[in-house]
Each structure stands twice: as C-alpha cells, then as structure tokens.
Amino acid sequence: MAFRRRRPNRGAIVHDGVHRAIERNFGIREESVMTEIRPDMHINGVSSTPGGHYRSASIDGVIKVEGALQVDGLARMNGVVTVKGDLKAHELEGDGKFKVQGRLSAGTARINGLADVAGSVDGEHMILKGMLSVKGDCAVERFEAEGGFEVGGLLNAGTVDIRLYGRGKAREIGGESIRVRKMARSAWKKIWEWMFPKWNPEMEVDVIEGDDVDLENTIARVVRGNRVVLGPGCRIGRVEYGSELVRHPGAKANEEVKTGA
Structure with missing residues (x-):
C-alpha cells in the first residue's frame, strides 16, 4: 500500500520576480534583466x-495589517498581530499570538505561541510549538507540532511528526510517515496544562492514511497503512495494513484487516 498524497502548491510560495526583455537591433542581440526592489x-x-x-x-x-501581506524574504511577527487578508512569505517567524484572516502560504513557518488561520495553509515546512487552528486544509512537505492543533480539513504532508501536550484534531491526516506521541512531563507541559486544564493530550481524526503509521493516544474511525503501530491510548474503529500491524496491549481496534498479499 503506497499513499498517494497531494503536493503543496509551490506556486503560492513567494520568490523574487525577474523580468527579461530581449531586443534585436541591426542583428545584435541585447538582453536586459530588471528586478523590482521592494x-x-x-x-x-x-x-x-x-x-x-x-x-x-x-x-x-x-x-x-489592513489587507493582504506578501513578503519575499523573512516575515517576523512578535506580539499580537492580525493580518486582514492572505499572508504569503518565503519564511515566517511568529512569536506570541497572530491571526490570518485568509490563507497562509510560507516556505518555512516557525510558530511559537498561538496562531489562527481562517483559510488554508500551504508551504514546505511547518514547525509549531504552541497551538495552531486552521479552518481549511494544511498541505506542507513536513509538519512538526509540539503542543496542540486543529485542522478543519485535510492535514497532508510527506512527514507528520506530532508531539501532543494538548488536543490534536483534523478531519483527515495523510502522509508518507505519520508519527503521533504523547509527551512526557516537562516544564512546557505544566504550562500547557495550566493554560488548557481540560484538554487531554490526544489526537482525534476521522481517517489516517500513510505508508508508515505510528500512533499513540489517537482516536480514529479508520487507519490505513503499509506498516501500522498502535501504541498505548489508541482507540481505532478499523485498521487496514499491508505488511505489518503492531498493537500495544493498551490499544484497542474493533476490526483488523490485512490488505497486502
């Protein structure tokens, strides 16, 4: 079983624009390059x-920010920031609390704190330490989360690495490698429990599909993968696996189906 995932829209990631104009005069070729400096x-x-x-x-x-914001290089946000439109950046660093009232597109996004995106998210690398809320889909090459998050649609990435201090929620998760862990006690975990005392560190998702799936503290209706590991705290309706299924004594699966030859 090989998971076929949708690739992020790289066309949405911002780069410097270069315009080339070629003129011919008396058989001599002349090329000029014009780059607009923002x-x-x-x-x-x-x-x-x-x-x-x-x-x-x-x-x-x-x-x-009263409108859409596009940044060719680094966008650094610290404090309480609201962007009333789409946010596009080659690189994003967000510390504190920020809201995007549109779509977020970034090559690399590092979020430390709380982020709320009213639209979808796409890019190359998402690094989260805190809480992320996305109303639409989230499509990146690599998704690393330490904390909690909620994705209203599909979380789609080549590599999904989630370390739960709080609740994780998505309609579907798809990827080549998917790993979900409940974090051990630490200073950051104590702060998280103080901020969100009623939030248990567990993942809630309808469908998980990948090549290599390794889960803890996950509630799902369906899990599909070539190799599937169900660790402690997992409650799964149906598991479909191609080559291997490993189930911890503390994990529950109502139905186990081998799909490989």
Missing part, C-alpha cells in the same frame, strides 16, 4: 498599517 516593513507599538508587497517585514507589538 521596500522593507518595520512597525512596532500599538498601530495599524496597510498591507502590501515587501522585501522583508518586522512587526512587533499589537498590530493590525
């Missing part, structure tokens, strides 16, 4: 600013 955005304090297209962005404080 301004940098620097804003701090308590303020609002219009959206736009920038080379880089540094946003610090309680800030509202």
